[in-house]
Amino acid sequence: MNQIRSMDKRLTKNQELVFGALTGTEGPQSAYTLLDRLRADGLRAPLQIYRALEKLIDLGLVHRLESLNAFVACSHPSCSDHSTVAFAICDDCGLVNEVADERLASNLKEVAVDYRFSLKQSIVELRGTCGDCAATSAKPQ
Amino acid sequence: MNQIRSMDKRLTKNQELVFGALTGTEGPQSAYTLLDRLRADGLRAPLQIYRALEKLIDLGLVHRLESLNAFVACSHPSCSDHSTVAFAICDDCGLVNEVADERLASNLKEVAVDYRFSLKQSIVELRGTCGDCAATSAKPQ
DNA sequence: ACCATATGTGTAATAACATTACGCACGCAA
């Protein structure tokens, strides 16, 4: 039915809608924001959003930001392992930068080994101010 | 009463109650769980809990676990900087291990510098299985 | 004493986020 976009893996209609809403906007969005945006497309209930998000996260196309209760489209869906990614979240402008740092990933694995912890997923969210916002707030006007 | 009092900084009654409830139990607790436990002590509204938690977090006595929407007493309140701590959260038994790893902290700072990000707080939550649970599930009985 | 400020308290109402339960539909393979 739908022309499948290059990176889509046969998404269903609802999954396509949610993914489209996430990629069509900068910054993270909450489930209820997504719902509001997609009411025009026929979505009516939170569960429709949450089900689509769950699948998209499974597919590695979307990430959940725990400290914001919000969701973002993955910045580099080509890479396979999204279990260790970091997010730099600007508290000023709200933009999120997805960071894939190999040393950080291996460092976290080492920490887990040190503590005899069987690591399944690493949640790393850096809060602060992005470079742009720091620049504009440093020299206003 | 509590030997923990030694490190208290003149907590108010509500703050003392919430802190006591957090230290008196293993594992993280949600705000509403705390409220239920403290009804007998006269607390009635969520806001009373959230206000106390906010202050306790400011004081470095309590941490918020973003991926659980729950709170834990700090494991080592003596150390000053709690902006970069990691938590190993066992998805099996629910216990949380607070990890202070200096290499991890400096690594995160480096990542921030690389991305021109002014870092204020690092949220690191490791999800998986703790050593005890891995052992018991490996050899049942 | 008077005032302003900062901090804490108590209550009610509401907002924001997320899940459970139920029934139906479709594609696919035993």
Add this chain to the structure above:
DNA sequence: TTGCGTGCGTAATGTTATTACACATATGGT
């Protein structure tokens, strides 16, 4: 055909967090 896995739609409910308002107490400056 039957059973199974997956997705859909709706309603209801559960969980987490905040806003608004009014009052109380301590502190420091005039």
